[in-house]
Amino acid sequence: MIEVRHSARVPRTLPDALPASTPFFASSVHPGSLLGISDLELDEVAQILTRASFLEHEDPLTRARRLAKRKIALLFYESSTRTRTSFELAAKALGADTTLVSSLSSSIEKGESLKDTGLTLRALGAEAILLRHPNSGAPWLLEQVTGLPVLNAGDGMHEHPSQALLDLRTILACLRSGVTTVAADTLSGITVTIAGDILHSRVARSNMLLLPRLGAQVQLCGPPALLPAMVAEVGPGIRIERDFDRALASSQIVMMLRIQAERLAGLQLDLDEYRRDYQLTAARLAAHAPAAHILHPGPIIRGLELTAEVADGPQSRILDQVRNGVAIRMALVERALDLHSSTVSGAAQ
Numbered sequence: 001m002i003e004v005r006h007s008a009r010v011p012r013t014l015p016d017a018l019p020a021s022t023p024f025f026a027s028s029v030h031p032g033s034l035l036g037i038s039d040l041e042l043d044e045v046a047q048i049l050t051r052a053s054f055l056e057h058e059d060p061l062t063r064a065r066r067l068a069k070r071k072i073a074l075l076f077y078e079s080s081t082r083t084r085t086s087f088e089l090a091a092k093a094l095g096a097d098t099t100l101v102s103s104l105s106s107s108i109e110k111g112e113s114l115k116d117t118g119l120t121l122r123a124l125g126a127e128a129i130l131l132r133h134p135n136s137g138a139p140w141l142l143e144q145v146t147g148l149p150v151l152n153a154g155d156g157m158h159e160h161p162s163q164a165l166l167d168l169r170t171i172l173a174c175l176r177s178g179v180t181t182v183a184a185d186t187l188s189g190i191t192v193t194i195a196g197d198i199l200h201s202r203v204a205r206s207n208m209l210l211l212p213r214l215g216a217q218v219q220l221c222g223p224p225a226l227l228p229a230m231v232a233e234v235g236p237g238i239r240i241e242r243d244f245d246r247a248l249a250s251s252q253i254v255m256m257l258r259i260q261a262e263r264l265a266g267l268q269l270d271l272d273e274y275r276r277d278y279q280l281t282a283a284r285l286a287a288h289a290p291a292a293h294i295l296h297p298g299p300i301i302r303g304l305e306l307t308a309e310v311a312d313g314p315q316s317r318i319l320d321q322v323r324n325g326v327a328i329r330m331a332l333v334e335r336a337l338d339l340h341s342s343t344v345s346g347a348a349q
């Protein structure tokens with residue numbers, strides 16, 4: 001059994017009042033921002049994919065002049081390995097200066113609000129902010145108060161749009177020879193199973209909002225405590241299949257998720273039962289999905305949602321996802337600052 005309570009360190013409510021007249025999950029106001037995956041039209045998704053491939057293969061010295069000396073702040077209120085490092089490496093590969101502010105080593109620990117932290121970063125010259133925060137909607141608030149492009153690096157249980165884009169890049173490399181032109185039928189005939197803790201996963205949500213727009217069928221699999229029936233109502237192209245073996249048998253892509261222990265808030269789970277019903281083992285994979293590609297956003301918990309044999313096995317695409325993260329995030333950081341410049345110069349004309 002595990003029982004996990006929220007950490008007392010980070011406030012669970014948004015620290016600053018929202019303007020009363022504005023809908024909470026409005027789209028971004030800054031053209032360079034990426035707050036939620038639905039902010040992007042499919043042609044913008046295609047542009048980002050194409051740009052990611054271009055930048056990935058560009059001569060590093062030429063690439064490093066693209067954003068030379070531009071300033072980007074990484075503001076992290078939750079721990080992160082892949083997302084933070086890949087955003088940082090992406091920004092640096094384009095020549096930008098980055099600075100990391102993390103909640104455990106800054107004035108945030110002394111009680112400074114998100115708003116004041118954002119205004120401080122802007123006063124220090126930040127031209128874009130990458131934000132990870134435990135509260136859904138925090139990136140939207142930060143964008144409102146700073147006017148800067150904000151890239152959502154994961155907000156609570158809400159969204160993780162850059163992860164959905166790097167997952168899409170990985171899926172296209174597996175199934176469509178890496179094409180970057182995407183349309184409403186690019187993934188038609190493809191079933192993607194997302195398995196595990198769907199309820200608390202921002203990765204699941206962003207993927208559920210993106211993949212059906214390209215024609216994929218998204219199949220959700222997990223126990224009722226981590227996958228209430230209403231989750232499938234997010235949109236069309238999404239269904240629930242509680243039997244993991246059956247879900248595997250119809251999938252070309254299987255995206256495994258970690259149990260979000262930090263968000264369970266007292267919910268109790270029998271982990272032996274969970275392993276029995278939902279753990280991805282080599283035997284299960286061989287029996288039901290011998291050709292499927294296995295994705296996982298990380299961090300993986302070996303021996304819980306999947307075994308080490310699967311994580312390290314020939315069907316695993318987990319490290320490809322990590323590599324794709326850098327390429328996608330180069331395109332996103334460049335987009336944030338390009339559109340930032342055009343907004344500023346457009347305003348000056």
Ligand code: NCD
Binds near residue numbers: 083154202
């Ligand atoms: C995910 C996240 O933070 O939402 N990790 C990531 O960004 N690669 C998934 C997780 O924490 O389980």
